[in-house]
Amino acid sequence: MKSYVSIGLLGLGTVGSGVVQLIQNHQEELQHQVGCEVRVKSILVRNTDKERDIQIGQTFLTSNPDDILQDPDIDLVVEVIGGIEEAREHMIKAIQSGKHVVTANKDLIALHGPELLEAAAQNQVDLFYEASVGGGIPILRGLSEGLVSDRLKKVMGIVNGTTNYILTKMDEEGQSYEAALKKAQELGFAEADPTADVEGLDAARKMAILARLAFSTNVSLDDVEVEGISNLSLQDLHYGQKLGYTMKLIGIAQLDDQKVEVSVQPTFLATSHPLASVKNEYNAIYVKGEAVGETMFYGPGAGSLPTATAVMADVVAVIRNMRLGVNGKTVVAPRFKSVLKSPQERYGQFYFRLHLADEVGAFSKITGLFNELGISFEKILQTPLNKGELAEIIIVTHTVSLENFQEALMKLRDLPVVKDVISYYRVEGNGAK
Amino acid sequence: MKSYVSIGLLGLGTVGSGVVQLIQNHQEELQHQVGCEVRVKSILVRNTDKERDIQIGQTFLTSNPDDILQDPDIDLVVEVIGGIEEAREHMIKAIQSGKHVVTANKDLIALHGPELLEAAAQNQVDLFYEASVGGGIPILRGLSEGLVSDRLKKVMGIVNGTTNYILTKMDEEGQSYEAALKKAQELGFAEADPTADVEGLDAARKMAILARLAFSTNVSLDDVEVEGISNLSLQDLHYGQKLGYTMKLIGIAQLDDQKVEVSVQPTFLATSHPLASVKNEYNAIYVKGEAVGETMFYGPGAGSLPTATAVMADVVAVIRNMRLGVNGKTVVAPRFKSVLKSPQERYGQFYFRLHLADEVGAFSKITGLFNELGISFEKILQTPLNKGELAEIIIVTHTVSLENFQEALMKLRDLPVVKDVISYYRVEGNGAK
Incomplete structure (x- = not known):
């Protein structure tokens, strides 16, 4: 076995830069955890000449994906370019050449997760995606390991930081939706085109992923009902407060009698509920299980370094599996075909x-x-x-x-x-x- | 390989009964997760004739520990008798006969964890203890897997449900310490002799365990400074409220310049802090990392079924390791000798x-x-x-x-x-x- 592990990074945006930083700055800790050196060997970027905030030698950069996907020395591909088709092609190629894959790509996993996981299993490689939901919050491991022995009944999540920031400003400061959105854009919490966030689509993708793991079913993105926050009026928030409620964009996945419902909608939460005190850009996932009762996982739902910690948790898991020789054997396939409630x-x-x-x-x-x-x-x-x-x-x-x-x-x-x-x-x- | 895994249970109290119930009721889910049947074969009890709430055949019970520790068909011992010496002897014996061990025993792990883990590693068996801290909250996995790539700086925990219940009653209802303690005893949240809880000793044990994992050091129980809540006056709580604080019994483990401090004491928390809204018998652990920022894990810190879910998460991990042939190889030893701050x-x-x-x-x-x-x-x-x-x-x-x-x-x-x-x-x- 080599004395090091080589990573190929697809993308050097917000999350990619965080991953490079973590590997550079926490190298000693990583080596202690996995027992070998962890190297970034090549990074796929569109433009190798672009000025970047991060210190990385020009020789690491390439605009040719095959420099990574065809390099036999690269053990593990970290996909953080986002988007669907290109990312999917790269990932399939990586899996087929026997490379493990770690991704932060919620859109791709929500849409094509099951088939990608199957391809990974067939090729005996790992495909992990902790960073796709809840940024730095280790919620997927929480569901598939920590709460694995329980029969989970309900998952409610504040899984979109942009909308939670906007709703906090509306709720606490009486700002209009438009003013709060503008502020979020200024702070970098919302994109120039905020549609995917404010219309609930981003949250819906994360809820599909959560529902699959929580209930061991093959929920598809189409199964998720979605309603966004762009039509909310301050008047309703105000009445809600009078009645003891806080308005949040809540994803709900619920299982009863082996039938599921998964939805994302603006929801009045009782102020005493653990999710009600989750403010600003923070995320939290509340999980209710038959045996465990109520639990909640709270943390930063986005951001360069927080999301990179989730990516790197997966990288550590892949490398540990490599050293134990058990890659591709640790994922459990869904148990049920999902049946939706009427x-x-x-x-x-x-x-x-x-x-x-x-x-x-x-x-x-x-x-x-x-x-x-x-x-x-x-x-x-x-x-x-x-x-x-x-x-x-x-x-x-x-x-x-x-x-x-x-x-x-x-x-x-x-x-x-x-x-x-x-x-x-x-x-x-x-x-x- | 056998088509099933046999568990020997040491103790059939609150947590032990929960474990039996979970194995009975969630057998199908467990089989799906681990790929084989999970059986409880024998249960060590003091008195095999005692009436019990739980349905379990008399033939499963024994008062002779060797019926479990010497049975070659038993793969895994779950220790939930509590206490120190007896539990330790059984555990050592189990480890030496090549049995994996899962325990909920915080006292034992706080005092003798490092030597027991070493014994387990030497004998190539697993020793897991998720249930020893935070009941049903998967916090130990959160630290050693989810946040493994980060450099953690601070862990603050409400890790004792009894005192949190008492403080909530004092804070919200203006009850005296004595009245709130009495109420907690009536509800079964506090024991007849509440010393270990109210004087902070129970929390101190959990903080020692958390500090070890968070900072990869060998913190000992003696390193933890402890102060309880039995001398708190309502007057201070009242002034705290006026200043925007909530009184909580907080365990703090902090790392700066590779030196640690670990303490448990009544602490005024800003009401805007995520831990401040953790009420009644609930627990929560707040973790601050260099990269991830602020995260929090919330849930039931005690109770039969919640704690049993944590025990069973460990059992699932052991069995998965058994099927992959990697038992005794997944634990990472501490990296540092702990140096205390002055x-x-x-x-x-x-x-x-x-x-x-x-x-x-x-x-x-x-x-x-x-x-x-x-x-x-x-x-x-x-x-x-x-x-x-x-x-x-x-x-x-x-x-x-x-x-x-x-x-x-x-x-x-x-x-x-x-x-x-x-x-x-x-x-x-x-x-x-």
Whole structure:
């Protein structure tokens, strides 16, 4: 066996630079952990002449992927270029030439994870992706090792730092969505085109990955229902606060009777829930298991060095496996094909806000309708509006099936006393300690 | 290879019963994860005739440890009897007969962990102890795998559920220490003799274990400074709240310039710190790394099934290692001999409360003294007392060396205007997001 391990790095952006820095600065620690030297041999970049913040010799850089993928001395490929097709091709090539792969690419793993993992298993190489969810938070290992013996029931995650930053500013400082987004962009927490973040797509990819591991199923990205935060109004956040809730973009993966639901949506969380105090750009994943009860993993969900620690945790795992001769043998395939719940099988509490004619008996028409449908209320807030003859009513239901709630919404809209259903949101975490 | 793995269980108390339940109820999941059947073959109990809550055939029980330790069909011993000497003897015997060991015994690991781990390595067996710290929270794997590539600087833990429950009741409901302790005893969160919990000894054991893994050093239990919560007054908690702090029993392990400090003491935490919202019997471990920044692991720190999930995570790891043929090869020995910091090398912020003669110029004598010693104040609270001519002053210092602060306390007591130094506590988490 060689006295060192050679890494080929695909990409030298934010995360790639962090990986190089960690390998340079923590070399002694790494050697102690894995028992050999860890070298970066070649780095794939688009432009080898570009000025970079990071100190790295020109000779390490190449714009030809084959310099890495065809180099027999390279044991391990770290993929941090992002995107789908190019990354996928490189990864397949690496796997087929017997190289282990570590990736931070959530888009790719969410879309093509199962087939890539299968290719890795067939070629007896490791494919690890801890950095694809929750940045520096070791949540994938938490699920597949730490909580492996439990039957997990629910995973709720604040898995997108951009939106959590925006919501924190809206919630705590009363900033508008637009102002908070602008601030996030200035600070580098949001991209120029923020769509993938604010519309919940980024979070959806991470939730698909989490749901697969938590429930040992083959959830696909299409199975994830997604709603973003770009239409949120401060008014709802304000009413939420009055009722004891904090608005968060929450990914929920839930398993009941071997059926799953996976969704991402703006959600009112009880302020006593552990996720409610996760602020700014931080991420956290809350995991509920039959035996363990409630756990939560908290930390930085993005950033150069934090994400690089997750990449390097995988690199250490690969090298340890190399030295033990067990690469490609440590991943457990999913146990179940995922079956999605129908709306009758999905339960939750809901907040909704409506405008009601301010006339005698109007409110009792609402309560009558809900009573008929067997839906009871946990909280009610009523405010007169300065818009003529309207009252604004906010209601939080007790737990109800999604189907039942959707029917109620439809019937509400048909009631003459109901002028408008302004908004509705899922509510979570009531009864949390 | 056998088509099953046989476990011998030492002890059938709270955690042992949880382990049996998990193995019974999650057998299919376990088989999927490890690829073979997982059997409990024999259980060591003091009294085989005792009535038990758990359903287990009489034939599984034995009061003779050799029925387990000498049985060649038993691959893995799970030690959950607790205590030191007996557990240690059994464990050594198991290791010497080539059996892997999983333990939840923090006392034993804190005291004899290094020598037991060495014995395990020599005999090429695994010795895992995830359940010894933080109950169901997979914190040891978090440190030794998830954050393995980082250089960790600080670990702060709420690692004792009993004291956290008591402090939550005191802080939120204004209960006295005695009343809160009584309530904790009624609920089964505190033992009849609560000394080990309330005096911080239990937390100290866990902090020794955490410090070893976080800093790759051989910290011993004697290196841990300990102060409990039995002398806390509600008055200080109340002043702390006014200043934006929550009182917690915090274990702190910190590394600077390759020197460590490990301590457990009642500490005022800024309410914005992630640990401040950890309530009741819950535990959490906050980890700060050079690269990753701030992370936190939260969950149930005790209890039958939660702790059993941690035990079973270790069992799964042992069996996976067995099937890969790599037992006894996955543990990394500490890299450093631990060197403790001197009081000059230990820095922190401090809260202190004193009674001052209510006369002109008294306060300026205090500020003068601190000015001379180069200690500045972050917060000051002054309240007139109804005890004749006294004023009560609460001061929070900026960061200062422990030596400097201790000198200040001594000199304070010598000032004629200072009638009494009532209390002082460490302050942490200022500047947390």
